[in-house]
Structures are given as structure tokens and as C-alpha cells.
Amino acid sequence: MDPDEFRRHGHAMVDWIADYWSTVAQRPITSQDPPGAVAARLPLAAPERGEEFPAILADLDKVVVPGLTHWQHPNFYGYFPANISGPSVLADLLSSGLGVQGMLWATSPACTEVETVMMDWLAGLLDLPERFRSTGTGGGVIQDSASSATLVATLAALHRASGGQWRASGVQRRYRAYTSTQGHSSIEKAARIAGLGADGVRPVEVDPEAFGMRPDALRAAIEADLAAGDVPAIVVATIGTTSTTAIDPLPEIGAICAEYGIWLHVDAAYAGAAAVCPELRWTHAGLEYADSYCFDPHKWLLTGFDCDAFWVADRAGLVEALTVMPEYLRNAATGSGAVIDYRDWQVSLGRRFRALKLWFVLRWYGAEGLRAHIRSGVALADRLAGLVRADDRFELVAPHPFSLVCFRLRAGDEQSTELLERVNATGRAYLTHTRVDGRYTLRMAIGAPQTTEAHVRRTWELISDTATVLVGPEGRHS
Incomplete structure (x- = not known):
């Protein structure tokens, strides 16, 4: 494909994406295909001769689109938002077109330096502690996801806790990680990859109402491990847990970590974006204790996947770990010590020019535009919570400081389960579920850029009407 062909077909591809965004609200949110249907529409082998681009483009509609779940649909409320925006898509196109491999500063200085500055911009927008800025001892890097950030933090914490000897031959000490019972599954996966073993993560009990980690339970777990001769290496606290967006009490947790010399990593994958709004920065109280912190712009900040923003207070410790x-990576710039090589801040060697996405998004929307997006989601969640509260057949099951609302039918798990299944089967809305105190709970996560109050209201009407079929207008099972 020469440049002229690329230009012509590229225009067609951009038109296709624009048309998709314009019509996504009219599509069923989830695929109606059974398992294997997409694969069955594909040939059994690659073509012997190349095909024309219009034929490839046409097959998007025939092969791919029928098998999609439309995450950008205004009535997609499952999991957490996976925001996308025009500036982000264009930056991804540019990144792919440049084909930069940014493993070292020397392999493309702009790739590294734009990323460093963008991470400082983000730190400023969220008002993160000064210790996370590149102008001090810390700094930020873009990981692919919060899961990778947790793994990197775990490796750095183990390196520090062991004096660099945690994997040395003949060393038999056991290292421990701690998180609440509401912590993300990636914390256990990180511990497994790091070699801590199946019992390497200590689950810490949570407050029965707010669902945040109990500091007294954390202290007790640490004391028990110390008494057993184990080494507490890392505590992972969460701002906005996946199930309910609970907030762990960082001031108390941070003080405990400082007392015992334990690495504190704060996972704010979804909810961290809220801190662009000054009125929501209370959720980050105590962050000054953290050794590392991350959030995902690819969830709620209009930046396409993959883009996790990860900061450390001591970049030297991370790099050392x-x-x-x-020999084949040695070069004069690295040897001078005057540059950052982000390959030393992550597990993989190679890295794409992901900072372009942040640069484009931050410049296009500005702080005001990003705050408006976050505030819209929070306001819509407040309105939804009011509708739930006003219907005696339902109950709210957790606080909703951000844009996730968790609720269920008072009639019980069976009815709540059937309610979710029936609502999702309509193709008009999509929600997911969790369990809170062992009980089945519906999760409605608001945040897609196209979602308006009208979408939320109509979705609630769908939920309410479906509930009437199941339990009647007053909550009696029909």
C-alpha cells in the first residue's frame, strides 16, 4: 500500500468509524451470535493473493460488527466505562503510522520526553503529591493496564523489602502482600507471578457499610505475619473498588505502612480520573503516604485502551528492581544517566508511543472539558440513585461517590438475577452484576460520552417495567 493508496483508503476507514459512532445508539448493545459464529464467517486459511481494500472494509460489517459488544453505546453500563474519543483515535493512528519503538530514550527521544511531560501534566490535573513529579525523586510512566501497574509495584516492593535479595538462591523468607477483600483480582495475579505463592496475599476485612479496608484488621494481619517470621512487603489500597467503588481509608492505612516500612500502592484504576474535579479530591486524602499510585485514563478520561498512568515516589528504586x-542495549545517552529509559519501568522491553493519546486528549478537551465529562457522569449517577431510592421494590446497597450505582430487588437474589437477564436480553441496555454481602447486586456504571439524562431515564423505565413483570407494582412476586 503506497502513500496515495493509504490516503484514499484511510479516508474511507475514518468515514466508516464516524458512521459507526453516529449509528451505534441504534444497534443492539450485545451480539446475538452464538459461540463460533464469527469464526464460521471467516475462511479456513489465509488468502493466496492479496485482496482489494473495499472488500476488506465491507467484511467489517458482515463478519465483525455482528459479533461485537458495543462498549461505546450510550446504554452500555457494564463493568466500568471504556471511553474513546476522536482525539484519542487520531493519536493512535498517528502512533501506528510513526511505528516508533520507544524502549530507550535513544530509540526515539520524543516518545520518552512527551510521556514524561504528559505524566507531569496529569499529576498536576489530579493534584497528586509533589513526590510523584519527574522534577523530584519520582515520576510517571504509562503502563498498559492497572494490572501491570500492580505487578510492577509488587516487584519494586519485594526488591525494597528484601534489600534486592528476594529471589536470591538460598533465601527462604516468605513475603506477604495485603489488600481488602474487595481488592481487584489483579493483586492476587501479581502475587502469583512474583512468586509469593497461593497464600501470598492476605485478604483484609472491610467496613460492613462503606466496604473500605479496616485499618485495625490490616494491623492485625501484619502483626500476625511478623510473629510468624514473614516479611510484609506491600499493601494495595483501592480508591474505587470494582464491585462497589468503595474507598479505602488511606490516611490510616498509610500511617500503618509508614510505621512498619511497607510499600503502599494505591489502585485508583477507575475512580482516579474523578480527581480532575477539585470537589472529588477528598477521595485521595492520605495519598502522600503512597509509594506508587495508578489510574486508567482509558476508563473514564476519554482515552482509548490501553493507557494506565502509573507513578512512583522513588524512581531510582523502581529502576533498580x-x-x-x-550489551546490545548500551548507548551513550543511557550511560550518561541524563535520560529516562522507560523499558526499566515496566515488565516488557518494547513500548508504543502511547503518550500521543494523552497529549491529544488533554489539549483537545482541556481541564474544563475533562471536568465536565466527569461531573456529568457523577450527576447522572446521583439522579439514578434518586430513582432507585424512590422505588420501594429496590434498595441501594453501597455508597455511590462516583458514577457507579449498585442496587437490587428487595425480593431476593432469584428475582434480581432474572431482572438483569431480562433487561440485557432486550438489547436496549447492558448492566453487569456483583455480590455484596453475598447477595446478588446489579451494577450500573455510567460514563460513556454519548450517555445523557434521557438515556439513563429510559433505562430506569426499562428496569422498572421489567421489575413490575417479575414482582408486581408493589414488590410481590408474580
Whole structure:
């Protein structure tokens, strides 16, 4: 494909995406295909001869689109938002077109330096502690996801806790990680990858109403491990847990970590974006204790996947934990110590020019535009919570400080389960579920850029009407 062909077909591709965004609200949110249907529409082998681009483009509608779940649909309320925006898509196109491999500063200085500055911009927008800025001892890097950020934090914490000896031969000490019972599954996965074993993560009980980690329970778990001769290495606290967006009490947790010299990583994958709004920064109280912190712009900040923003207070400790320097990567710039090589801040060697997405999004929307997006989601969640509260057949099951509302039918798990299944089967809305105190709970996560109050209101009407079929107008099972 020469540049002229690329230009012509590229215009057609951009038109296709624009048309998709314009019509996504009219599509069923989830695919109606059974398992294997998409694969059955594909040939059994690659073509012997190349095909024309219009034929490839046409097959998007025939093969791919029928098998999609439309995450950008205004009535997609499952999991957490996976925001996308025009500036982000265009930046991804540019990144792919440049084809930069940014493993070292020397392999593309702009890739590294734009990323460093963008992470400082983000730190400023969220009003993060100064210790996370590149102008001090810390700094930020873009990981692919919060899961990778947790793994990197775990590796750095183990390196520090062991004095660099945690994987040395003959060392038999056991290291421990701690998180609440509401912590993300990636914390256990990170512990497994790091070699802590199946019992390497200590689950800490939560407050029965707010669902945040109990500091007294954390202290008790640490004391028990110390008494057993184990080494507490890392505590992972959460701002906005996946089930209910609970907030762990960072001031108390941070003080405990400081007392015992334990690495504190704060996972704010979804909810961290809220801190662009000054009125929501109370959720970050105590962050000054953190050794590392992350959030995902690809969830609620209009930036396409993958883009996790990860900061450390001591970049030297992180680099020391992860650096391996083969001869073929040595170069004058790295040897001078005057540059950042982000390959030493992550598990993989290679890295794309992901900072372009942040640069484009931050410049296009500005702080005001990003705050308006977050505030819209929070306001819509407040209105939804009011509708739930006004219907005696339902109950709210957790606080909703951000844009996730958790609720269920008072009639019980069976009815709540059937309610979700029936609502999702209509193709007009999509919600997911969790369990809170063992009980089945519906989760409605608002945040898609196209979602308006009218969408939320109509979705609630669908939920309410479906509930009437199941339990009647006053909550009696029919």
C-alpha cells in the first residue's frame, strides 16, 4: 500500500468509524451470535493473493460488527466505562503510522520526553503529591493496564523489602502482600507471578457499610505475619473498588505502612480520573503516604485502551528492581544517566508511543472539558440513585461517590438475577452484576460520552417495567 493508496483508503476507514459512532445508539448493545459464529464467517486459511481494500472494509460489517459488544453505546453500563474519543483515535493512528519503538530514550527521544511531560501534566490535573513529579525523586510512566501497574509495584516492593535479595538462591523468607477483600483480582495475579505463592496475599476485612479496608484488621494481619517470621512487603489500597467503588481509608492505612516500612500502592484504576474535579479530591486524602499510585485514563478520561498512568515516589528504586542491561542495549545517552529509559519501568522491553493519546486528549478537551465529562457522569449517577431510592421494590446497597450505582430487588437474589437477564436480553441496555454481602447486586456504571439524562431515564423505565413483570407494582412476586 503506497502513500496515495493509504490516503484514499484511510479516508474511507475514518468515514466508516464516524458512521459507526453516529449509528451505534441504534444497534443492539450485545451480539446475538452464538459461540463460533464469527469464526464460521471467516475462511479456513489465509488468502493466496492479496485482496482489494473495499472488500476488506465491507467484511467489517458482515463478519465483525455482528459479533461485537458495543462498549461505546450510550446504554452500555457494564463493568466500568471504556471511553474513546476522536482525539484519542487520531493519536493512535498517528502512533501506528510513526511505528516508533520507544524502549530507550535513544530509540526515539520524543516518545520518552512527551510521556514524561504528559505524566507531569496529569499529576498536576489530579493534584497528586509533589513526590510523584519527574522534577523530584519520582515520576510517571504509562503502563498498559492497572494490572501491570500492580505487578510492577509488587516487584519494586519485594526488591525494597528484601534489600534486592528476594529471589536470591538460598533465601527462604516468605513475603506477604495485603489488600481488602474487595481488592481487584489483579493483586492476587501479581502475587502469583512474583512468586509469593497461593497464600501470598492476605485478604483484609472491610467496613460492613462503606466496604473500605479496616485499618485495625490490616494491623492485625501484619502483626500476625511478623510473629510468624514473614516479611510484609506491600499493601494495595483501592480508591474505587470494582464491585462497589468503595474507598479505602488511606490516611490510616498509610500511617500503618509508614510505621512498619511497607510499600503502599494505591489502585485508583477507575475512580482516579474523578480527581480532575477539585470537589472529588477528598477521595485521595492520605495519598502522600503512597509509594506508587495508578489510574486508567482509558476508563473514564476519554482515552482509548490501553493507557494506565502509573507513578512512583522513588524512581531510582523502581529502576533498580527492574533493570537488566544486555550489551546490545548500551548507548551513550543511557550511560550518561541524563535520560529516562522507560523499558526499566515496566515488565516488557518494547513500548508504543502511547503518550500521543494523552497529549491529544488533554489539549483537545482541556481541564474544563475533562471536568465536565466527569461531573456529568457523577450527576447522572446521583439522579439514578434518586430513582432507585424512590422505588420501594429496590434498595441501594453501597455508597455511590462516583458514577457507579449498585442496587437490587428487595425480593431476593432469584428475582434480581432474572431482572438483569431480562433487561440485557432486550438489547436496549447492558448492566453487569456483583455480590455484596453475598447477595446478588446489579451494577450500573455510567460514563460513556454519548450517555445523557434521557438515556439513563429510559433505562430506569426499562428496569422498572421489567421489575413490575417479575414482582408486581408493589414488590410481590408474580
